[in-house]
Amino acid sequence: MGLREAKKQETRQLISDCATRLFIEQGFEQTTIAEIAAAARVAKKTVTNYFARKEDLALDHHEVFTQGLARAVAEREPGEEPLTALGRAFRTALLEHDPVVGFTGPAFARMVADSPTLAARLRELHDRREEALAAALTAAIATPATDASGTADPDGPATADPAIAPRAAAALICAADRLLFRRIQELTLAGRTDDQIEATLIPEADHLRALLGAALGHPFTAAPS
Structure with missing residues (x-):
């Protein structure tokens, strides 16, 4: 895996981990994409680029x-x-x-x-x-x-x-x-x-x-x- 691909995987995992933590703390329905982006320190667009559906942030496998x-x-x-x-x-x-x-x-x-x-x-x-x-x-x-x-x-x-x-x-x-x-x-x-x-x-x-x-x-x- 090249450096660029490794960085993408790292960002994806970070977003997923932040989303899971917020979903558990606040509930899936109550958590917004904006809150996930803020927790991961990325743009909302970055979140949706990696995860087309909000559900995929929780069920990412x-x-x-x-x-x-x-x-x-x-x-x-x-x-x-x-x-x-x-x-x-x-x-x-x-x-x-x-x-x-x-x-x-x-x-x-x-x-x-x-x-x-x-x-x-x-x-x-x-x-x-x-x-x-x-x-x-x-x-x-x-x-x-x-x-x-x-x-x-x-x-x-x-x-x-x-x-x-x-x-x-x-x-x-x-x-x-x-x-x-x-x-x-x-x-x-x-x-x-x-x-x-x-x-x-x-x-x-x-x-x-x-x-x-x-x-x-x-x-x-x-x-x-």
Whole structure:
């Protein structure tokens, strides 16, 4: 990264940090762009150049969030079923207490819960996450599955699956994903620590994945071992 790009990233982070602090202190709806600009010591135009929407100042990891499930499918290991890759990715994020899956801390979680605007934006981002996953699943089942050596899997995706199958799978997977996200937020607001939330979510996530596996079957999940 060059010096110019590094400076831009630094300014963006500064604006985001100032905005988050003000949103938590004052509430999202009550905080203005002018106040954020003043706190960051930049012009209002600079704020809007970096963040097209006020909501993006609070939910500034939205691109990582919307593309996360799709990326897990697209970058899965050779021969790995999509649902297996998604389960592995979620387990990793859970153990790392990743904000993208809901570990935001109580102050931030309360700020989002108290804002109708942010709640609506979060629903929109979940919808975009589902659309991206549907596209990734469509691509996944359109390509014959291979094993680790690159050999075609004789039990690969069936061509008789209806065209709506990837979208239906994405809808079910994302419904579970939303539920887990809400659970983390609920437990955060209830005063649980991140470690306590992790311990609670591991068996719950495993249960949901088993339900999804039974509902979806091949080619979205591997057969039980």
